[in-house]
Amino acid sequence: MSLVLSIATTHIRARLRQTLVGLLGVATGVGFSVMMAALMEGSQRDFVAQLVDAMPHISVTDQRREPPPQPAEDAFDAVEIHGLTTPVIRPGIKNPYAIIASIESWLPGAVAPSVQSKAVLRFAGRDTAASVIGIDPRREPNVSKLATQIVTGSLTDLYKSSNAIILGSGLAQRIGARVGNSVTVVGGNGRTISATVVALSRTGINQLDESQAHTLIKTAQILAGQTGLVNEIRVRTRDAMSAREIAQRIEAETRYKSVSWLEANEDLLAAFQIRNFIMFAVVGAILLVASFGTYNIISTITHEKTRDIAIMKSLGMQARTVRRIFVLEALMIGVMGVLAGWALGYAMSLGMGQVEFKSPFMDATRLPILYSPMHYLLAGGVALAASAIAGFFPARKAASLQPVDIIRGAS
Amino acid sequence: MSLPAAAPLVRPLIETRGVTRVIGGDIPTTLVAGIDFAVQPGEFVAVTGPSGSGKSSLLYLLGLLDKPTTGEVYVNGKATSELSEDARAALRLSSLGFVFQFHFLLPEFSAMDNVMLPMRALGKLGDKEMKARALDILASLGLADHARKRPDQMSGGQRQRVAIARALANDPLVILADEPTGNLDTVSSGQVLSIMRNLADSSRVDYAKAIIIVTHDLDLAAKADRRVHIVDGRIAAPALQND
Ligand SMILES: Nc1ncnc2c1ncn2[C@@H]1O[C@H](COP(=O)(O)OP(=O)(O)O)[C@@H](O)[C@H]1O
Ligand SMILES: [Mg+2]
Numbered sequence: 177m178s179l180v181l182s183i184a185t186t187h188i189r190a191r192l193r194q195t196l197v198g199l200l201g202v203a204t205g206v207g208f209s210v211m212m213a214a215l216m217e218g219s220q221r222d223f224v225a226q227l228v229d230a231m232p233h234i235s236v237t238d239q240r241r242e243p244p245p246q247p248a249e250d251a252f253d254a255v256e257i258h259g260l261t262t263p264v265i266r267p268g269i270k271n272p273y274a275i276i277a278s279i280e281s282w283l284p285g286a287v288a289p290s291v292q293s294k295a296v297l298r299f300a301g302r303d304t305a306a307s308v309i310g311i312d313p314r315r316e317p318n319v320s321k322l323a324t325q326i327v328t329g330s331l332t333d334l335y336k337s338s339n340a341i342i343l344g345s346g347l348a349q350r351i352g353a354r355v356g357n358s359v360t361v362v363g364g365n366g367r368t369i370s371a372t373v374v375a376l377s378r379t380g381i382n383q384l385d386e387s388q389a390h391t392l393i394k395t396a397q398i399l400a401g402q403t404g405l406v407n408e409i410r411v412r413t414r415d416a417m418s419a420r421e422i423a424q425r426i427e428a429e430t431r432y433k434s435v436s437w438l439e440a441n442e443d444l445l446a447a448f449q450i451r452n453f454i455m456f457a458v459v460g461a462i463l464l465v466a467s468f469g470t471y472n473i474i475s476t477i478t479h480e481k482t483r484d485i486a487i488m489k490s491l492g493m494q495a496r497t498v499r500r501i502f503v504l505e506a507l508m509i510g511v512m513g514v515l516a517g518w519a520l521g522y523a524m525s526l527g528m529g530q531v532e533f534k535s536p537f538m539d540a541t542r543l544p545i546l547y548s549p550m551h552y553l554l555a556g557g558v559a560l561a562a563s564a565i566a567g568f569f570p571a572r573k574a575a576s577l578q579p580v581d582i583i584r585g586a587s
Numbered sequence: 588m589s590l591p592a593a594a595p596l597v598r599p600l601i602e603t604r605g606v607t608r609v610i611g612g613d614i615p616t617t618l619v620a621g622i623d624f625a626v627q628p629g630e631f632v633a634v635t636g637p638s639g640s641g642k643s644s645l646l647y648l649l650g651l652l653d654k655p656t657t658g659e660v661y662v663n664g665k666a667t668s669e670l671s672e673d674a675r676a677a678l679r680l681s682s683l684g685f686v687f688q689f690h691f692l693l694p695e696f697s698a699m700d701n702v703m704l705p706m707r708a709l710g711k712l713g714d715k716e717m718k719a720r721a722l723d724i725l726a727s728l729g730l731a732d733h734a735r736k737r738p739d740q741m742s743g744g745q746r747q748r749v750a751i752a753r754a755l756a757n758d759p760l761v762i763l764a765d766e767p768t769g770n771l772d773t774v775s776s777g778q779v780l781s782i783m784r785n786l787a788d789s790s791r792v793d794y795a796k797a798i799i800i801v802t803h804d805l806d807l808a809a810k811a812d813r814r815v816h817i818v819d820g821r822i823a824a825p826a827l828q829n830d
Contacts, residue, residue, distance in 0.1 A: 579652055
């Protein structure tokens with residue numbers, strides 16, 4: 177064992193209680209940092225995952241970011257237009273399957289169309305408003321979780337009868353309909369069809385389950401009175417993070433507005449960054465406070481060991497060697513604290529993961545915890561750096577001591 | 588004693604030229620003034636003088652623990668005042684051995700580990716050689732059975748002998764002792780005294796080392812080859828006391 181190490185160990189061993197206190201300070205700091213990071217990033221990831229899962233990564237709609245070009249602009253290089261209204265264009269995406277085919281030709285991911293329409297469900301003499309969404313059962317599972325949210329029946333049951341409908345579980349309950357029942361659906365312009373309930377869906381979000389119904393594209397188009405048009409083409413990219421670039425390309429190619437989930441939730445993602453900043457500030461403060469304890473211990477040891485330091489220096493030990501002894505002591509407290517802190521943080525994360533949350537708006541959930549080695553390395557690294565700094569200042573003071581001052585006084 | 592005091596034409600192991608040390612403050616105090624002093628290889632010198640005369644102060648200057656305000660201290664012919672702190676520490680570690688009135692042993696370490704401390708700091712020997720050497724030195728000072736004891740498990744005399752063993756650890760050119768018997772009873776003093784005399788005798792054989800002892804113990808001073816008397820920070824009389 178090196179001289180520095182053996183002296184440092186001796187000092188630490190002779191002060192078990194103080195060491196333990198310092199160690200607990202670091203451990204608490206590291207433990208809470210790890211747990212907080214696990215919780216914060218866990219909930220953030222969970223939220224984003226839910227967002228990414230629940231939403232199409234890219235939504236292509238018939239809106240445009242700019243008004244469509246005037247015919248004169250197509251004809252001339254430069255025109256100035258006064259007093260003209262923008263040309264009227266019909267809402268909806270034309271030739272959806274041609275567009276889907278062209279996107280699919282290069283897209284890493286999946287594409288599905290949908291038609292949104294407002295309707296009134298009439299059953300057992302009562303009217304209930306609902307949003308009826310037309311989907312393509314073969315494509316839908318690739319872009320949304322609807323297929324997994326069917327609780328009775330299946331998505332392909334939509335093909336079973338000419339006008340089939342899947343009701344949200346809450347909606348079905350509200351109107352009292354069951355699978356096999358026939359409901360009357362009244363569309364926007366009074367178009368009425370009779371549809372058979374073939375399945376029930378359940379997302380776990382009450383608001384959706386009480387208001388949504390799904391049909392085939394064709395059925396929804398009839399209800400909305402827009403044969404051949406869809407309202408939205410949803411794209412699910414293989415890599416959710418590349419959605420922004422892909423959306424730009426789709427928009428450039430189709431000239432339909434394509435909004436990635438990143439763009440749609442920009443404010444939310446910015447809020448996460450602020451939240452992360454706050455977390456880092458708090459974690460930093462915790463670890464800083466923990467290092468005060470270490471500073472205190474090393475200061476105390478250097479004071480108690482003034483005489484030993486003097487004799488070591490008088491014998492010819494270099495100042496940097498003396499400094500190393502006390503920085504090493506701080507690091508030893510730091511390392512033990514970090515190890516204990518990791519265990520504490522892991523245990524607290526496990527505990528937090530057991531906490532169940534009940535909400536009237538959602539199914540009960542557990543706190544989402546993210547176990548990431550990065551959190552442990554980061555908290556450990558910061559704690560060790562703080563320990564080294566906490567040890568450095570008293571160590572430097574101790575190392576600069578003039579042995580003759582102490583020896584003169586003691587002889 | 589018929590042996591010559593010093594071999595001629597040999598460079599002094601330690602030499603001071605015009606060394607003065609003034610401590611600053613509101614009222615500057617002169618600790619030592621105009622000391623010219625040389626110790627030849629093989630010499631055993633006693634520095635005597637009344638309490639507060641500046642004996643310890645001189646020893647600290649000789650031992651490179653303190654720097655002269657003016658003048659120069661030479662160790663083995665080398666001027667030391669321009670050396671860095673680290674270089675002075677390195678010279679202390681390799682060439683000087685200290686014994687103080689208080690033993691200054693590290694309390695948590697065994698006698699053995701205390702003796703090995705300077706060796707480990709120097710880092711010239713392997714672990715086994717260091718242990719063997721430490722045991723050898725302890726045994727030669729009659730401490731073979733106490734190598735594993737900590738300072739608090741030993742008597743004052745034993746502790747002081749461990750301190751002497753530590754001073755010998757790196758085979759120094761000069762041993763500097765400041766009242767090494769000052770805290771000891773008569774029996775222990777006698778032991779330390781004869782150890783010093785033996786060291787002096789053995790170093791006189793090859794003219795390699797020197798011993799400088801600060802003391803007001805007249806028995807101890809009498810064992811020295813030469814006495815230097817200090818009064819008020821000055822060498823009082825030429826070294827007449829030499830037998
Ligand atoms: N740090 C200091 N400040 C002021 N005076 C000091 C200091 N150290 C020693 N002295 C004084 O210098 C003189 C010499 O001290 P010292 O060398 O210890 O004498 P000795 O060892 O001969 O008893 C004494 O008068 C002592 O009081
Ligand atoms: Mg003295």
